Amino acid sequence: MTQRTYSIGEAARLSGMSVRKLRFYSDQGLLPPAGRTASGYRVFTDDELVRLDLIRCLRDAGLGLDAIREVLTKELSLVEALKLRLETLEAEIAAQRRVASALRAALRSPQLTEADLRRFLTMTQLSRTERRNVVESFFEKVSDGINIDRKWVRQMIETTVPELPDEPTPEQCDAWIELSSILNDPSFIAQMRANASDAWDRDAFDMEACKAASDAIVREAKQAIDDGLEPTSDTGSAIARQWLEASARLMGRQPDLDFRNWLRAKYAQHDDRAARYWQLVAIMRGQRPDSSPNREWAWIVDAMRNHLAD
Secondary structure (H helix, E strand, C coil): CCCCEEEHHHHHHHHCCCHHHHHHHHHCCCCCCCEECCCCCEEEEHHHHHHHHHHHHHHHCCCCHHHHHHHHCCCCCHHHHHHHHHHHHHHHHHHHHHHHHHHHHHHHCCCCCHHHHHHHHHHHCCCHHHHHHHHHHHHHHHHCCCCCCHHHHHHHHHHHCCCCCCCCCHHHHHHHHHHHHHHCCHHHHHHHHHHHHHHHCCCCCCHHHHHHHHHHHHHHHHHHHHCCCCCCCHHHHHHHHHHHHHHHHHCCCCCCHHHHHHHHHHHHCCCCHHHHHHHHHHHHCCCCCCCCCHHHHHHHHHHHHHHHHC
């Protein structure tokens, strides 16, 4: 049965495309005409219209001319072509999310400079290895010249290197930008060095005993929170006393007035960015910023401040 033939103008009208675009696809070898008239004009049939519809679908999906040609010549299956396009598109979306996060962070700067913008863009494009280097550099600066157990430092690095999924959300990108800013802040590094010196620059520091005491106080705080109790409650004061005594014991001191005054000064100088660090790591891991034990430690800090103010 002979197929009906169409001029290029008729094919354009039926397909909803311009004559110019049909001529372009034909010249590119994607849409060879079924034949030509005696005058040399292109002639198309229903088969070419079906082929044209596939070309349009592939173009709408974002495939380039070379990929479309491979699909049409059976060098690349339709499924393979679409998978490749999807992978490319998802990578582009992830990259755009990172750029959007950098721009949001830049716009939050009170006095934005070109250097700030470059820094924000760089931060969002770092690989996991490069993000690890940022964390390692921070811990090296904090521990330099302090008698810190190197095994503990390595454990902290392994525990706290922030992870980003292949397709991070805007919140996760924002979290990394904020975290990198904290880790590179000289005032934060100085505060963490002071805390590290208090804990480690002594004759001995029992890390296992510290972990056991910390875990116990977190369990107490979790129960208090679950019971709906505030840090200013009697239970909050009891837990604060318990942590004060444990802190004194771990530091080889007595929980006397001198230690209480020293601890009051430390909590008055407490940098809330220390807690924010863990909140940001949680966000980058896809968790809530107040997930355990972040929520419990925030409660404990408030309980200690309240107790020591008395």
